[in-house]
Amino acid sequence: MIDALGLIFTDGFDVQLDALTERRTVASIPFAGRYRLIDFPLSNLANSGVRNIGIIVKKNYQSLMDHIRGGAEWDLNLRFTGLTFLPPFSSVTSEEPDVYKNRLDALAANTSFLRYHKEKYVIMMGSDFIWNEDLEDFYEAHIASGAKMTALYTKEAFKKNPETESTFVVTDSTGKITRQIISNQKPDGAFYSMNTYIMERAALLELLESRHKTGIRSLRRDVIAKMIENGEANSYEAKGKVFHIDSLEAYLRSSLDMLSRPNRMSLFGNEDRPILTHIMDSAPTKYGKNAKVTNSIIADGAVIEGEVRNCIIFRNVKVEEGAVVENSVIMNDTLISRGAHINYCVLDKNIIIGDDRWLSGYITHPFYSKRSSVI
């Protein structure tokens, strides 16, 4: 049994997704037809036996709360344990609510949650990585290593958004982390840190409670860096395929990568560790008399009467007869009317594409339309 508390950061502290996150957290970005990004860290924790999970939210978290509700889909609607939403504490008198600037701020604001629960360890993670991991193995490897902290990393080579910084780690042959580099470019010989850490709850609390005395301000730059310097940080390589969403291009690429069977099976093929998500009671997918569909993922509730190639189609999307949709991601409730032609687009929720509209981007520059627009 895993004796650890889970903490999920729902905002991207170092990703830029502009339009996609204009009105939602990174954690609530829709993915692969029926999921949202939070489903991956949340399912990973729940499937590994973590029963107390804190979800740290900052702003625009209405859609995330709708999605998770009481956590029933993850079997986390339990009597004594389960999910806790951790929104920012704001005082009535201050004009600006006291909103966290970084992960350490967010953790420091939630020391009461960390103090209240009695698990020995804490596993912290963000919401911008998409993968399926048995965290019990990660947990056991951490305990066996005797390290103070273990960080998860991947060797996957992402196309990075050059405008954002990522965390990289260099390890020695024993797996000990020797160096941490925060940069826009991947240094040779370094691996991507997934910003997923395990350490003792008491140790984390102590760090947070003494932060005014010690002057630490950043989880990565002060806390993690210090542990690496002291030779107390171990590394653990993520199993299976890892995807990272740090830009609209990465979003479209990672989405279309789901059309390859090995990628799909790596995320969704493990019967013991299903990725779970919010239930909608949509009707099953329907195909009309003249539908033509190839190489696509189609969610329930969708009605397809036109042509769909190389696409990710979300719930309750309607593609009318005579419409053609290719190489695109079409989110919930969007309507593609007859004669329309869509190529390399990311269409957000509840959009109406009128008759005969032609919209096209390119793989490196997807055309994005924001939710509820009418074209």
Added chain:
Amino acid sequence: MKKKKCIAMLLAGGQGSRLMPLTDKIAKPAVPFGSRYRIIDFPLSNCANSGIDTVGVLTQYQPLELNDYLGNGTPWGMNLTYGGLHILPPYQASEGSDWFKGTANAIYQNIRFIERYNPEYVLILSGDHIYKMDYNAMLEDHIKNDADCTIAVIDVPLEEASRFGIMNTDKKGRITEFEEKPKQPKSTHASMGVYIFSTDKLIKYLIEDEADKSSSNDFGKNIIPKMLADGQRMFAYVFKGYWRDVGTLESYWAANMDAIEMPEDEPEKLVLNDPAWRIYYRHDSARPQYIGENAKLSNSMIGGACNIDGEVDHSIIFNNVVVENGAFIKDSIVMDGAVIKSGARVEYAIIDYDVVIGENASVGGPKEGGAMSVVAKGISLPAGKTVASGEKITKKEAE
């Protein structure tokens, strides 16, 4: 005592022998329908959408899978502290114990459940039909008529009326006569097996019926005729909308095919994705379906986690089904976990759970002029094997 205005009692113990082999190991209400649903989702969702949150489900035949499916009623919003969904199996008592002898006896044995909620009205349902119905509208009618019992009826074609229980009514809708499968029907009002009783009258007649040793303890055969003979206020509530009996393999197949149609706001059609009247169901964690490079899909409905790379025409495919490149499926129902291998043909057939149809095997034949074929749960049909039109493969030895 806290009370509920109306609770429902759902008769779910039927064997469904005419649906064999689909009902070999599961009760009829648990038989899958329309890519993701079970038959019982329809009456339960109707309850949820009508504001009836307390339902006693009477089980008897092969209840394991049904009980698992119902759980604590969460999918229908019935996991309540007061009320909610309750499974009511037959039980032992200090003085004798019995299976449910008939529909009326099943309710009689659970009078104490009804009394616990002290409702003014009791809705009696069965798990045999596919329909979407607002029971609340029927209840309002019952109250307006100051009725003792209201029976939902649907107009059927006159030539088919002799297959149903027919209600003859006066101009105000009051039932004057009830005829079970009449040779010369006088009306086209067929009973849907949906009743609302005022609770005191229901309990009175159930107790009297139980005392009558000659009774077969059945609502249609005993309770309704007795109440009519006593001059109780009994009304017909005419339901307009989609309603199908799925008691035979043929009618079950036809109702499934109705779900494929794409009606736009036609009340007489089966609309499954109406946001105002959702049909709720228990979910598994199925990922979305993947449609492959060689797939050809038309006029079909497909469930989650499927991998479709063959040709599917006018068919219902459930969750976790694999249709390989070069396989062909037409006019068929393929249930959870089935694998249709390359080159296999399935036509006018029902393929039950976890069946494997081997390479180049063939099941059934053209619907026109042919009979339906069935391959029962768990059977692996070897490569090249042929199952003739109308043949039902139910035994493992058939492999």
